[in-house]
Amino acid sequence: MSESKSNPQQNGQTYQAWQVSEQDGGYRGCETTLSTADLPAGEVLIRVSHSSLNYKDALSASGNKGVTRQFPHTPGIDAAGEVVELAAGAPAGVLGVGSQVLVTGYDLGMNTSGGFGEYICVPAAWCIAMPEGWMAKTAMTYGTAGLTAGLSVHKLLTMGASPAQGKVAVSGASGAVGSVAVEILSVLGFDVVAISGKTEQEDTLRTLGASEILGREALELQKKPMLKPVFANAVDTVGGAPLAELLKQVKPGGSVSCCGLVAGIELPTSVLPFILRGVNLLGVDSVEIPLADKQAIWDKLAGPWRCLQTEKSARVIGRNDLASALEAFLAAKSSGKIVLQHGLN
Ligand code: NDP
Numbered sequence: 001m002s003e004s005k006s007n008p009q010q011n012g013q014t015y016q017a018w019q020v021s022e023q024d025g026g027y028r029g030c031e032t033t034l035s036t037a038d039l040p041a042g043e044v045l046i047r048v049s050h051s052s053l054n055y056k057d058a059l060s061a062s063g064n065k066g067v068t069r070q071f072p073h074t075p076g077i078d079a080a081g082e083v084v085e086l087a088a089g090a091p092a093g094v095l096g097v098g099s100q101v102l103v104t105g106y107d108l109g110m111n112t113s114g115g116f117g118e119y120i121c122v123p124a125a126w127c128i129a130m131p132e133g134w135m136a137k138t139a140m141t142y143g144t145a146g147l148t149a150g151l152s153v154h155k156l157l158t159m160g161a162s163p164a165q166g167k168v169a170v171s172g173a174s175g176a177v178g179s180v181a182v183e184i185l186s187v188l189g190f191d192v193v194a195i196s197g198k199t200e201q202e203d204t205l206r207t208l209g210a211s212e213i214l215g216r217e218a219l220e221l222q223k224k225p226m227l228k229p230v231f232a233n234a235v236d237t238v239g240g241a242p243l244a245e246l247l248k249q250v251k252p253g254g255s256v257s258c259c260g261l262v263a264g265i266e267l268p269t270s271v272l273p274f275i276l277r278g279v280n281l282l283g284v285d286s287v288e289i290p291l292a293d294k295q296a297i298w299d300k301l302a303g304p305w306r307c308l309q310t311e312k313s314a315r316v317i318g319r320n321d322l323a324s325a326l327e328a329f330l331a332a333k334s335s336g337k338i339v340l341q342h343g344l345n
Contacts, residue, residue: 015033015119016031016319017032017034017118018319019032020063020072020074021071029061029326042120043123044087044101045086045120046083046103047118049137050115050342051076051143054078055175057109060114061075061322061326062326078102078140079109079120080103083095083127100129104286105147115340125291137339143339145337148177148284148286149178150298150301151284153235154297156255159233168191169192171235174204179337180310184307185235186210193214193231197215224248226277227248231246231250234246236260237262238261239261240262241266247281253279257283258284310336315338318344319344322340
């Protein structure tokens with residue numbers, strides 16, 4: 001492959017991918033041989049060595065049309081690997097052939113073939129140079145989930161959140177986003193209360209730095225319009241009724257960053273937390289934000305916010321284990337970070 005082709009993938013290199021197709025009214029992923037000639041036209045052809053598992057991948061793999069409209073499709077909203085070809089006119093810079101890059105979000109893995117295949121072809125504007133000293137596997141230990149956790153914490157910090165204000169809660173704490181948020185906040189010196197439905201994850205959450213673990217019942221729907229304010233700030237990864245209950249328990253002037261919907265997209269709240277306590281609800285989008293904003297968080301994750309426990313405890317799987325790992329996401333049985341390594345099996 002050369003650097004000067006106008007269509008990077010036109011030479012047609014075969015590769016392996018975990019491709020999802022519609023079968024008997026359902027959706028099933030399986031090992032498939034594909035050609036780079038069939039990848040969507042893009043500026044940068046990347047040989048993917050690692051991807052990362054996310055709740056959105058599980059939605060795509062199960063045929064959720066809100067995520068992926070057309071099948072067969074290769075999911076994987078995260079990818080890291082080596083640039084093998086650039087289209088003529090593509091902005092080179094840090095993206096020269098042979099450089100290590102990572103891609104998260106935008107349309108990757110949704111309606112653009114994603115990181116569960118050994119090659120992707122994407123616009124240069126989606127690619128981030130691998131942070132100094134990091135390997136593809138390290139970056140994918142964080143993936144979109146880690147980026148989202150970083151953005152959630154960043155939002156709290158921009159509102160002036162500090163350890164001196166008191167406890168910070170993290171809901172869905174054992175999940176991919178939640179677990180990284182627990183560790184980042186702990187690294188920053190916060191007193192972290194992890195809220196989790198998995199009692200068996202208590203030791204892990206403490207290892208990540210949580211000082212207190214509460215069961216999900218702490219956020220069960222209650223009739224009272226407001227509750228005792230116990231949390232200075234919070235990172236919510238579940239949405240729905242638990243988020244509404246969390247808002248009732250935040251101290252005056254506190255902030256809650258919100259990124260997820262596993263507990264539902266409806267938010268059954270009143271205006272009271274906002275007008276009686278001045279609570280701030282901060283939305284987090286890790287997908288469509290400018291590349292420079294993503295880069296700033298990646299630099300923090302590779303620097304002062306580095307999560308060594310998350311890196312140590314991440315589970316590495318091959319494509320053969322994708323189906324069961326993605327099912328666990330949908331059944332809310334997944335925990336921690338899972339990295340996909342191509343070539344493992
Ligand atoms: P995971 O499945 O890894 O984690 C979600 C966690 O939420 C579970 O592990 C569980 O944790 C908890 N949970 C699951 N179901 C329920 C429920 N019904 N009620 C309360 N808690 C529940 O997913 P991710 O961490 O990857 O993603 C979390 C959310 O964030 C998803 O909705 C995802 O779509 C969203 N997201 C949004 C992004 C953005 O840019 N806005 C980017 C990335 C993710 P426990 O057992 O510990 O309670």
